[in-house]
Amino acid sequence: MTGVGAVINTAKVEPGSSVVVIGCGGVGLNVIQGAVLAGAGRIIAVDMLENKLAYAREFGATDIIDASTGDTAAKVHDLTDGGADYAFEAIGNSKTILQAYESTGIGGVTTVVGMAAEDDELTLNALSLPRTEKSIIGSWYGGARPWVDLPKMVDLYMSGKLKVDSLVSRRYPLDDINIAYDALGRGEVARSILVYN
Numbered sequence: 001m002t003g004v005g006a007v008i009n010t011a012k013v014e015p016g017s018s019v020v021v022i023g024c025g026g027v028g029l030n031v032i033q034g035a036v037l038a039g040a041g042r043i044i045a046v047d048m049l050e051n052k053l054a055y056a057r058e059f060g061a062t063d064i065i066d067a068s069t070g071d072t073a074a075k076v077h078d079l080t081d082g083g084a085d086y087a088f089e090a091i092g093n094s095k096t097i098l099q100a101y102e103s104t105g106i107g108g109v110t111t112v113v114g115m116a117a118e119d120d121e122l123t124l125n126a127l128s129l130p131r132t133e134k135s136i137i138g139s140w141y142g143g144a145r146p147w148v149d150l151p152k153m154v155d156l157y158m159s160g161k162l163k164v165d166s167l168v169s170r171r172y173p174l175d176d177i178n179i180a181y182d183a184l185g186r187g188e189v190a191r192s193i194l195v196y197n
Contacts, residue, residue, distance in 0.1 A: 001149055002113060003030025004162070005142015006088060007038050009149070011111045015039030017085040020076050020103045021061070024052040025184075026167060026191045027113055028090035029059045033162060036060035040086075044079060046072055046099075049187040059163060073102035083108055092116045098124060101136060110136045167191045 003026075007013045019035040021028050024047040035043045036059075044063045045056030053064040065075050077083050083105025089097045092114030101110045101124060128134065142149075156162035169189035172180040180192045 001144040001146070001153060002139075002142045003027045003032075003090065004034035004037065004153065004156075005144045005149060006111050006113045006139040007031055007034030007086075009143035010137060010139035011086050011088070011109050013038040013040055013086050016041040018042040018044070018080045019086045019088065020044040020046060020080075020084040020100065021056070021088045021090060022046045022067070022072070022096050022100050022103070023090035023114060024049075024056040024061075025090065025187070028052075028088070029055055029167060029190055031088045031090055031113065032056055032059045032061055035086075037156070037161065042080065042084075044076055044084065046076075047187075052187050052190075055190050058166065072099050076103040077105070080105065082106070085109070086111065088113055090114050092120075094120045094122045097122055097136075101134065104134055105132075107133045108135075110134065112136065112138045113142075168193050171195050173197055 017040050019040045021031045024045050032043055043061045045053055045061035046065045046067050047053050048068045063079055065072055084103050085108055087100035087103045087110045089100040090113045093116055097112055104110055157164050167190045170192045172192055172194055174194050174196055183189050
């Protein structure tokens with residue numbers, strides 16, 4: 001619900017709009033799915049890991065940017081002719097939040113989904129907000145109302161419009177919990193499941 005809900009409930013992405021997603025882990029992939037469901041015209045995935053960018057394509061990204069190869073915001077501006085309509089930060093870091101903000105165009109909406117550390121502070125040029133009419137909003141659990149949204153998510157999954165099974169890259173026995181955690185940390189999996197024997 002976090003990723004899809006951030007798109008549909010929090011940012012309210014409009015059909016045909018351009019979306020950039022910074023961070024293509026499990027939450028970011030679901031932001032991409034939410035953008036597909038909302039009818040976004042262009043969905044740009046940004047990550048530093050090649051396998052995560054491959055997952056992003058599988059989940060509906062139309063374009064990918066390797067964040068390790070230079071100025072991500074400039075690349076987004078080039079792809080969108082002036083900046084994305086919506087940006088989603090799914091990492092939880094002030095640097096990538098600023099990168100998401102800088103990736104949007106005039107009137108762009110940046111939605112922060114990633115959970116930053118308590119002492120991580122965001123600094124941006126205060127004049128840029130009124131001058132560009134951009135906004136930054138937070139999204140907690142995708143703005144979900146579980147009693148309303150969970151049945152919708154189940155319906156989307158059952159109809160094949162929401163990929164849940166594809167998110168699970170590997171299954172591990174409970175004894176391998178540390179191996180599973182390390183694989184997630186290295187970005188080798190979208191999500192993994194621990195199997196109790």
